Structure formats: C-alpha cells, structure tokens
Amino acid sequence: MVNSASNKLVWKVEGRELVLERVFDAPRELVFEAFSKAEHLMRWFGTKGWPLTVCNIDFRPGGVWHYCMKCVDESQEYFGQESWGRAVFHEIVVPERIVYTDVFSDAEGNVNENMPEARITLEFVEHDGKTKLISRTQYATEEALKSVLDMGVIQGITQSWDSLADFLVELQSK
Template identity: 65%
Template sequence: MISRIENERELVLERVFDAPRSLVFQAFSKAEHLKHWWGPRGWTLTVCNIDFRPGGVWHYCMKCMDENQGDFFGFESWGKAVYEEIVQGEKIVYVDFFSDAEGNEASGMPSTRVTLEFHELEGGKTKLLNRGQYDSAESLQKVIDMGMMQGITETWDRLAELVADLK
C-alpha cells in the first residue's frame, strides 16, 4: 500500500488488488462481503446495516474478538457512513463518522469524507485509490495516533484475501 498526506489534511492511500474492478467494488457495496473483511485482524462486524445508495447510511459495529489484543478484547467500535455519490463500479463517496449504537455521531471525534476510486488495470487487476479528507491537520493526526494506518493495512489485507477467494 502506498500512502501520502496532501495539504496537511488529506490522506491518500493506493493499493492494487489482484481481482476485477467489479468484484472489488462489490466488496464495498454488499453487507455479506463487508462482514468478511472490514476491520483489522481480530475484529468482526457484529452489526452491518447498509443502504447502498446516495443519501443511504451504512451503520456498523466492529468488535474485538481476539483475546490476544489485551484491553481491546470485547471492545466495540461503532461507525456510520452517509453515502453522497455512487458511480457503479467506479466511485463511492461517503462521510464516515464514529457513532454510537443508535447511529448518533460521537462528539469530539473526527469525521472523514472518503472518495474511493476503482481503476481497472491490465490482467484483471484493480487499483483502489482512497482519498480521506479531514476538517483539519489535527483531525487527521488524531486518527493516525489512534492506529488507523495499521488498521487500514490489516483491513485491506483482509479485502485482498476475500477477493482472491471470490474470484
């Protein structure tokens, strides 16, 4: 995975997946796929309600099921995404929030405006480009300090494993 920070408040991530663009896109748009890869290793989506359309909401809960993760074991992390734009097979734009079990945004936590672009490459591969925009450099630094880079790396590793199994 390639990562870089642009304009102090935008994190850009890129990775090539050995799977067709339609399959990688589908992994982001269907609950039955998200349940198998979203979140770092040792975490499971125990709730995954998705209304995949502009204006729709994805509300989810990641729970740490790995006893080896110490204090994180049993911890729940709720999130909520509101979809702004969807171009089938090509692009997904959403705002991602930390939330509670009822879907209320968590106060004091940064939100991220995420733009995912799915680029078809030769040989049936897909380049995923993820642009995460934050309100401030401090908000971006806060999620980095929370371990987001390790989490997204493990999450995308799990995505690569899922699409390999599905193709």
C-alpha cells in the same frame, strides 16, 4: 510515503487529506461489489481481532451504512469492546467511485462529536486486468488527520485491505 510491492498499501498525507492506494488482483466490478454488500463487508472489513459484528447498509446516495467492530481477541486490552461507525453515501458511480462521510457513532447511530469526521472518496481504476483502489480521506483539520494517524489508521487499513485481498481471491475461486 510508504511504498513496497504493487499489491501493498502506498500512502501519503497531503495537508488534511490521507491518500491510500493499493492494487488488487481482481476485476474492478468485483472489488467495487466488495464495498457495496453487507455479506461481503462482514467477511473482510475490520482489523485483526476486530471483525464486523453488525453491518446494516443501504447502498444508495443518501443511504446509511451503520456498523460495529468488536474486539474478539482475548489477548487485547480492549477485549469485548465495540467500535461503532456510521457512514452516509453521497455519490455512487458503479463501478468507478463511492463518496461517503464516515463518523464514529454509538449503537443507535448518534455521532460521537469528540472524534473526527472523514469524507472518503474511493476510486476503482482498471489497472492491467487488476484494480487500483485509491482512497482519498479528507478531515476538517490537519490535527484531526494526525489524531487518526496516531490511533493507527494506517495499520488498520493495511490489515483490512489484506483481508479484502484474501476475500477477493476466495470469491474468484468459486
């Protein structure tokens, strides 16, 4: 497990589950909202040099979130490449929990069967006036989890959640 200051990512692997936690200096309702609206996700979701360029979200149980991250950093070997994802929401309890399945896809939303599927449960917990976000991501096998760890999922989530923290500060200053 990696552990540092309270506003940094803490993570651990439990079998075929990746557990991530971070405290955000924002009310739970606001953190939850950042995950539920396309205009918010477009501002923070993605990794350094890979912003969202497409974000279509139908935020309801059974609804689909189809998105694309594109490499815009000319210094990266993947410059110009796109990474598409498709999520289906299973459960939404405002402002407490979001459960969804996330897969790699193509621009039409067809699932990439060669990449692992993830079932993600996000919990938004009141934490001394702040919000503790707990993400539990389950994979079909420990090998599937290892493959996403090898792809750099921890670095990616850290960058994305750092952007979320900055975005929440910006939202609260308005």
